[in-house]
Amino acid sequence: MSEQAPPLAVIHEKDIRIVEFMNSKILDEANIAEIGSTLNALIDEVEQPKLLLDFASVDHLSSAALGMLINANNRIKQRNGQLRLANIKSQIFEVFRITKLDRLFRIYGTRDEALASFAM
């Protein structure tokens, strides 16, 4: 079951890559794998990558999606980069809170707050 649209849109803001999820659900294994490899490619593009993931359109996500995000976080840390998450809806934030991943990730209310948080 391939998705009709690409699952991500990437916006360049100076040296920061803003990633928008295009689907409301991040559930499908194939979809998650595709997102994971796109994120990996963005992370590997530069030394010290800066990545902002914008969850504005996301209504559902699974534990497999959390695994993919942890993977991205570990990869960014290895490259001394920075990862920020923003615009997470309250039901989805609860998923991060239950799994205590709200402590692992740096999560901001808005995209602007997340952008301002990047160390130069």
Added chain:
Amino acid sequence: MSHVSRNSPDPRRPAAPSITKTRYGTSMKYTIPSDFARGREVQTQILDEVQNFKYNSDSVFAIKLSLEEAIVNAIKHGNKLDMNKKVYVEALVGPDQVELTIEDDGPGFTRQDVPDPTSPENIEKCSGRGILLIEAYMTSVSWTNGGKKMIMIKRND
């Protein structure tokens, strides 16, 4: 050791669901192969029935997430993606609660043996969060048949 398939000879072909409506609610039974797409079809049908009973948005979210995690666990960790093995899903959807039973053909497991994904040594590991989420979102969760069968209930409150 080989087992005779309990269902249709083609493992990719989902068995037709058995749906019964009573005045207490709707009973839905499915037998599907270890296929994520088939699992998602079952989820959609059960969720549609839940919506018919006007559950609130948080309950629908909880049921959707728990069904997703439970079916993926059954396919991936229970049946190890073996297409010849089946997943048996039953839903009893009523006005007061939804009861979901998910069983697989795998070896079973013990809940206590699953490491805590929130502990500092596991927090950066990529798996192990499905059961934790189900337990947080559902009203009750239990296992029988050596861990092969999971029964979860969400009350409509």
